[in-house]
Amino acid sequence: MNKLIFSNTVRFILLILIQVLVLNHINLFGYLNPMPYIVWVLLFPIRKNKTSFLLLSFLLGLTLDFFSNSGGIHAAATLFIAFIRLPLLTIVLRKNDFDYYLFNLRGISFSKAIIFISLLTIIHHFIVFSLVYFNFSEIITILNNTLFTSIFTIILSLLGITLFTNKK
């Protein structure tokens, strides 16, 4: 139990530092900055008690907002994907009851994991860019940014998850 709290705290801090010090300055093709900090939301253990999970996800987003001077944009988006994570997982896996304590993202089949990660990433990025531009007439730019940044984020997230988590 303590090991779980420790590993999640370390992951929280490391992901934020990597995000604000390295990934926010990549600017691939001039504007693409991946946001794989949401991997923290994907990897947080699934419990019946979601209160602490929601609060911590909000805190994760808000910390990033503090660093990137963006109001509450990341907080809103991260909180939203934290809230829909479990319902989305039941839809993707077509399962209603989980073994909550033993569930592991590496345990499910690879294709289903990709669908799950991609859906959450695209939803998150769409919320972020909608709030950044905050203007319906910019819808083309929003969709364009969402699509390309999502691809970048998904690749980085998958690499990170496969390299740094255990199969068991």
Add this chain to the structure above:
Amino acid sequence: MQQIIYFIRKFRFFLLFILLETVALFFTIQHHSYHSSKFVNSANNLTGGIYSQAISIGEFFNLKSENKRLIDENTHLKNILEQRKLDSSSEFKTQIDTLNYYQKYNYVFAKIINNSYSKPNNYLTINKGSKQQINTDLGVINSKGVIGVVKNVSSNFATVLSILNSNSKINVKLKNSSHFGTMTWNGEETNVIQLIDIPRQAVVKEGDTIITGGKSAIFPEGILVGTIKNVNFENNQYKQIDIQLFNDMTSIGYVQIIKNLQREEQLNLENTTENE
């Protein structure tokens, strides 16, 4: 009563979610209206400290270009000094009464510790704050031109509203004809900025130099901005004028903050004139 408690218990996650989402959206909307974003910014000790630690590692690699910029500026300033010497030795010299001589602007240097330029609304973080007598609405420049305006201040750090921000509106003018206009950014290219509100009588040509207007209490007159890149003149009025910036906003190191010592006086006078 029991029904209400039952309802709250049943939907407590959903209610918590709605509550936090409302808080986040409140911050977002506050952030989008310029003068009121006060809470969520990187001018606090934690984020500022981490950024200044990180920049001290990367700083080493910019030393060469930073030195080049400094020697350019030094040469320019020395040339101005030499011209002054010539002026003061001529016989048409004006006597300056040293008792009535006053200083209008005071410059303080600072280091950029965080720079963003790929978003539609960009902010910079600098390593000077209220302990160094920095407050809001001060102009920030470097030797090549305008950078932005100070927005939020903490004890050791401050955030700067970059000119690459759709909320940034800075008064500028044409160097050769003194027609005033406003500088905004459309969010597309990091080295091209737009000029609006230019009267149609003004003659604008490609290559004309744009400088700050000095109508506001923030920037002194005559600070460099850029040159006209292209002009779109339709139906007897200017549609769009692009300015090519002198500054490369993607790589800036040290900046100067301008403190206007007569700002209070000017603003008070303008307010009383408007209220009468």
